Amino acid sequence: MTEAVLEVRDLRTRFAIHGASIEVVRGVDLAVAPGEVLGLIGESGSGKTVTGLSILRLAPENARVSARSIAVQGQDLQALSDAAFDELRGRRLAMIFQNPVGAFNPAKRVDWHLRQVVIRRQGQDAGWAEAARAALIGVGIPHPDRVLRLYPHQLSGGMAQRILIAMVLALEPDLIVADEPTTNLDNIVERQILALFRRLQGRLSAAFIFITHDMSIAAALCDRIAVMYAGRIVEVGPTAEVFARPRHPYTKGLVATALALKHKAERLKEIAGELPNLAAPPPGCLFAPRCAEVMARCRGEEPPALGPASHRVRCFRVEDA
Amino acid sequence: MPRAALYIAGRLAGALATIAVGALVVFFVMRAASGDPALAVLGENATPEAVAAFRAKHHLDAPLVAQFLIWLAGMLRGDFGLSLTIAGGIPIAQLMAARLPITAFVGLYAVVIAVLISLIMGTIAALRRGRAVDTVATSVAVLGISMPDFWLSYVLVFALALGWKLFPAYGFTSPVDSLAGALYSGFLPALAIAAPMAAVFARMLRTSLLETASREYVVVARSLGFSKPFIFRQYVFRNALIPYVTVIGLQIRYLLGGVVVIERIFGIQGLGSLAVDAAFARDYPTVQACTVVFLGIVLLVNVVVDLVCVALDPRRTL
Ligand SMILES: Nc1ncnc2c1ncn2[C@@H]1O[C@H](COP(=O)(O)OP(=O)(O)O)[C@@H](O)[C@H]1O
Ligand code: SF4
Ligand SMILES: [Mg+2]
Numbered sequence: 195m196t197e198a199v200l201e202v203r204d205l206r207t208r209f210a211i212h213g214a215s216i217e218v219v220r221g222v223d224l225a226v227a228p229g230e231v232l233g234l235i236g237e238s239g240s241g242k243t244v245t246g247l248s249i250l251r252l253a254p255e256n257a258r259v260s261a262r263s264i265a266v267q268g269q270d271l272q273a274l275s276d277a278a279f280d281e282l283r284g285r286r287l288a289m290i291f292q293n294p295v296g297a298f299n300p301a302k303r304v305d306w307h308l309r310q311v312v313i314r315r316q317g318q319d320a321g322w323a324e325a326a327r328a329a330l331i332g333v334g335i336p337h338p339d340r341v342l343r344l345y346p347h348q349l350s351g352g353m354a355q356r357i358l359i360a361m362v363l364a365l366e367p368d369l370i371v372a373d374e375p376t377t378n379l380d381n382i383v384e385r386q387i388l389a390l391f392r393r394l395q396g397r398l399s400a401a402f403i404f405i406t407h408d409m410s411i412a413a414a415l416c417d418r419i420a421v422m423y424a425g426r427i428v429e430v431g432p433t434a435e436v437f438a439r440p441r442h443p444y445t446k447g448l449v450a451t452a453l454a455l456k457h458k459a460e461r462l463k464e465i466a467g468e469l470p471n472l473a474a475p476p477p478g479c480l481f482a483p484r485c486a487e488v489m490a491r492c493r494g495e496e497p498p499a500l501g502p503a504s505h506r507v508r509c510f511r512v513e514d515a
Numbered sequence: 516m517p518r519a520a521l522y523i524a525g526r527l528a529g530a531l532a533t534i535a536v537g538a539l540v541v542f543f544v545m546r547a548a549s550g551d552p553a554l555a556v557l558g559e560n561a562t563p564e565a566v567a568a569f570r571a572k573h574h575l576d577a578p579l580v581a582q583f584l585i586w587l588a589g590m591l592r593g594d595f596g597l598s599l600t601i602a603g604g605i606p607i608a609q610l611m612a613a614r615l616p617i618t619a620f621v622g623l624y625a626v627v628i629a630v631l632i633s634l635i636m637g638t639i640a641a642l643r644r645g646r647a648v649d650t651v652a653t654s655v656a657v658l659g660i661s662m663p664d665f666w667l668s669y670v671l672v673f674a675l676a677l678g679w680k681l682f683p684a685y686g687f688t689s690p691v692d693s694l695a696g697a698l699y700s701g702f703l704p705a706l707a708i709a710a711p712m713a714a715v716f717a718r719m720l721r722t723s724l725l726e727t728a729s730r731e732y733v734v735v736a737r738s739l740g741f742s743k744p745f746i747f748r749q750y751v752f753r754n755a756l757i758p759y760v761t762v763i764g765l766q767i768r769y770l771l772g773g774v775v776v777i778e779r780i781f782g783i784q785g786l787g788s789l790a791v792d793a794a795f796a797r798d799y800p801t802v803q804a805c806t807v808v809f810l811g812i813v814l815l816v817n818v819v820v821d822l823v824c825v826a827l828d829p830r831r832t833l
Contacts, residue, residue, distance in 0.1 A: 252734055284740025297735040301753050301829060314740055345829040361739065 197268055198225045199369045199401040200249070200287075204262040207241075207248045211256070216473050219245050220425035223499075224403070226369060231395060231402040233416030233433065235409060235448070239469050241425040242405045243292070246371040250287050251279050266369065284314055288367035292374045294354035298346035304357055305342040311361045329360040334390055352383035356390065363398070373405045391415060409452035413437050421445045424469055424480040431505030441507045443487045479509070487511055522833035523818070530814040535587060537810045541803050542583050551575075555797050556599050573597075573800075586803075595804040600796040601789075607804045610789060615808070618785035620690045622774050624701050625708035630763070632713035637720025637759075638752070644725060653721070656714040667707050669780075675703060687783040704781040708773040712766050719762040723755040730754075757828045764820030771809055 207219035219241045226232045234242050248259045251271070264271045266286055271279065291297050298307060308326035313319050330338035333356040341353065349357065355375055362370060372391070376384040388411060391404075395415070406412050412419050413433055420430040421444065429442040440446045447465035467484035470476055476483060478493040485492065491510055499506040500513055546552075553569040554561065561569075570576050573596075574585055589596060595607035602610055640652040676684035682703045688696030727733070728751045736746045775787035782788075786805055793801035825831050 247734075250738060252737055280737075280740060280742060282740070283738055288740075289735075289738040291731065291735055291738075293731060296731040299732055299736070299750050299754070301757075301827070302749070303829075310741065310745075311739065347830045358735075365739065 197228075198265075199228050199230075199267060200224065200226045200403075201263065201265045202249060202261060203264075205245065205248060205264065206260050207244050207253060208258045209254075209256055210258070214473055215258075218425050218472055219248060220472075222422075222425070222427055224420060224427070226401045226403060228368075228401055229399055230418065231404055231416045233412035233419040234403055234405045234422060235407065235412045235419060236422035237407055237469065240422045242407075242422055243373055245422070246289060246373050246403065246405060249371065250283060250289055251276075252283075252289070284311075284362075284365045284367060286368045288362045288365060288370050290355075290359055290362055290370060290372040290375045293378055294358045294375075295346065295349065295351055295378075297358055298349075298354065300346050302345075303342070304344050304346070304349070307357070307361060308342070308364070311364050315365055325364065329364045330357065332363065333357070333360040333394075334386070335360075350383075351379045352386060355379065355383075355387055359387075359390070359394075363394070363400075367400055369401045369403070371403045371405065374407065376411070377407070388415065409437075409448045410456060413452070421448065424472065424475070426480065426508060427499075427506075428481065428508045429506065431507075435505060441501070441505070441512055442481075442509045443485045443511070444481050481509075519833055523822070526818045526821070530811070530818065533814055534807060534811055538587055538590070538803070538807050539583065541806045542586065543579075545799050545803055546579065552599070552799050555799070573599075586800075590804075590807065595807075596800040598793075598798055598801050600798040601793055601801060607801050610801065611786060611804060611808060614784060614786045614789050616691055617687070617689050617783060618774055618778070618787060619812075620697055621687075621701055621705055621708070621778070621783060621785060622770055624698070624705035625712070625770065625773070626763070626767075628705055628709035629712040629716055632709065633716030633720055636713070637717040638724065640717065640721045641724035641728070644721075649721075652717065656718050658714070667710050671703050671707055672780075685782045687781060689784075701783075704777045704783060707780075708770065708777050711773075712770065715766060716759065716763060720755060720759045723758045724751060727751045727754045757824065760820060760823050760827060764817060764824070767816045767820070768813055771813060 202222060202224040205219055205222040205224075206217060208215050208217045222241075222245055224232065224234075224245075234245065236242055244253060244257070247253045248257070248261075249264060251259070253259055261272065266282070271282070274282065298304075305323075305326060308329060309319055309322045311329075312322035312325050326342060327338040330341060335341055335353070335356055341349075341357070346354065359375070375391075376387045379387060392415065395402075404412070404415055416433050418431065419433050419436045420427045421436070421442065422428070423444050429436065429440070429445045436445060437449060440449045444465065451465070465484060470480050470483060476493070478491075478495055479485070479488075479497050482488045482492045489510060497508045497510045497512075499508050500510075501507045552573065553566045553575060557565055557569060574582055577585070586596065593608055595611065597603075598605050598607050598610060636652050636656070640649040643649045672684045675681045683700050684703075686700060687704070688700045690697035690701075730750075733746060733750055736750050771787075774785065775791065777783070778785045778787035779791055786808065790802055790805035790809075792798075793805065825833055
């Protein structure tokens with residue numbers, strides 16, 4: 195197997211809130227191969243964004259991040275100083291954010307942003323205007339000159355997200371964490387941006403972690419899917435397999451919901467209940483309070499990752515099968 | 516830029532209208548307060564002939580509204596009338612012209628000092644948030660805000676002028692005569708006016724820096740690998756300037772109040788002391804003229820501050 199672009203082992207992130215310490219990322223393992231798109235999926239609040247930010251060492255100030263290892267192309271990131279990490283960001287690890295409109299410097303035009311990106315990549319701004327135009331055309335902006343002169347507040351959400359994607363791609367990073375890049379956009383624009391991602395996927399060598407709470411988006415874009423629940427990866431495997439034969443009861447619920455949506459079923463089959471309070475997590479399996487297949491044992495012990503290496507599941511039911 | 520020119524013209528027209536209304540208020544309030552200017556100036560025992568002559572000379576026989584319009588029309592031509600008592604018979608415009616550069620200098624000097632102090636203190640406090648420097652700076656700022664100008668002036672005079680003899684305690688060299696002399700002799704008064712303003716500005720800058728530093732665009736800039744100093748300058752500081760400049764604009768009104776008091780304390784022959792002297796000497800036209808000029812200065816500065824805000828903030832348009 196080729197070396198993973200990113201390999202994360204036992205990532206944990208705690209927040210100190212009102213004296214209490216809450217672990218919202220609870221031992222995440224992830225590996226992304228070159229050129230691969232890994233979908234990170236889970237309901238809102240399950241810890242997807244914090245996972246992405248923690249990998250890039252961008253978690254909020256009140257967060258404490260630890261891991262057994264976080265390695266990019268075999269290099270251990272935890273050994274790096276903050277200054278060395280700054281060097282790495284953008285060029286090797288980059289992130290695309292959920293709220294594109296708030297991602298720009300409100301005092302500066304689009305051309306300023308692209309110029310800074312060119313300087314970041316090559317140390318000087320020679321040829322930046324040409325590079326900026328090419329970058330925008332590459333993300334489907336047909337008349338870049340007009341757009342380059344706009345201020346951020348004059349951009350639509352879809353336009354802002356395209357530009358942000360162009361900025362990240364211009365840096366040619368090895369791994370891009372895309373955090374729900376279409377969630378804040380309306381349906382038509384969302385489809386356009388997803389089409390853009392699909393188009394880019396074939397052309398780019400970058401690996402992606404594509405964060406979403408939408409199973410159908412993950413199914414359309416990703417090579418593999420990691421399902422996150424309450425700070426843990428509860429199931430990870432190839433997209434087709436996870437979709438056709440979900441093994442964790444939570445994944446089954448997500449897939450059923452996505453299928454119901456697709457067939458425009460009258461009533462959505464949502465998973466009843468909500469995420470556990472991680473300030474006082476229930477003993478045993480964190481999904482037990484909502485699980486339709488819960489057993490006595492589930493309330494006593496936490497299930498380890500079970501099943502073949504290509505398709506891991508944190509559920510005791512997998513042992514029985 | 517015809518649009519900018521149009522905007523400025525509009526703002527100036529608005530300012531003129533405001534000045535006219537202000538002048539109206541000043542005129543009638545002064546009249547109501549002082550009764551018959553002739554009697555007020557000449558005294559209760561003046562002969563009827565003297566009173567009649569005085570009234571004729573100063574157009575006091577016309578109806579009040581006509582008097583107001585004559586006065587207003589005169590001001591539009593730059594004619595503010597004649598001083599009554601403090602410099603009897605001399606055009607008020609001439610009196611003010613001699614003093615305007617002095618007041619403008621002291622005011623500007625104070626603003627420059629306040630901006631410099633607050634930029635340094637506010638930035639340090641924000642960068643060292645929660646540490647000792649921040650706590651000290653913030654406490655000093657609270658002290659500065661709650662301190663009246665004149666109290667600080669006395670402290671400064673005692674310490675820097677009388678104690679260490681670093682600066683003169685009294686008197687002022689006009690910048691028209693010597694810029695260096697004006698900078699030297701104006702330092703204590705400007706500092707006394709600047710200190711409370713600097714405290715307000717510094718607090719605003721600190722708050723605003725911390726607020727912009729927590730914005731999402733800063734995380735995005737970091738995710739692109741931009742350097743920390745670059746992000747501080749171009750993202751955090753640059754955007755924090757917008758509310759900072761707005762606050763400076765709002766404080767300018769209080770600045771003029773400070774100038775009036777400080778000019779008296781330090782014996783500076785500016786517009787502020789002219790107004791106060793005129794008031795004591797019952798020189799009503801001079802008081803009116805000074806008040807109108809003060810109003811004009813405030814309005815003008817507001818236009819300038821607004822233009823700076825528009826230049827800083829692309830979301831604001833003319
Ligand atoms: N700055 C923070 N301080 C405290 N708690 C936070 C902070 N950011 C996120 N959290 C908590 O961490 C958990 C995971 O959040 P997040 O990663 O944003 O979820 P997701 O992206 O999956 O919707 C949530 O419970 C959220 O409330
Ligand atoms: S371990 Fe038990 S409770 Fe948890 S998901 Fe599996 S069956 Fe449900
Ligand atoms: Mg999120």
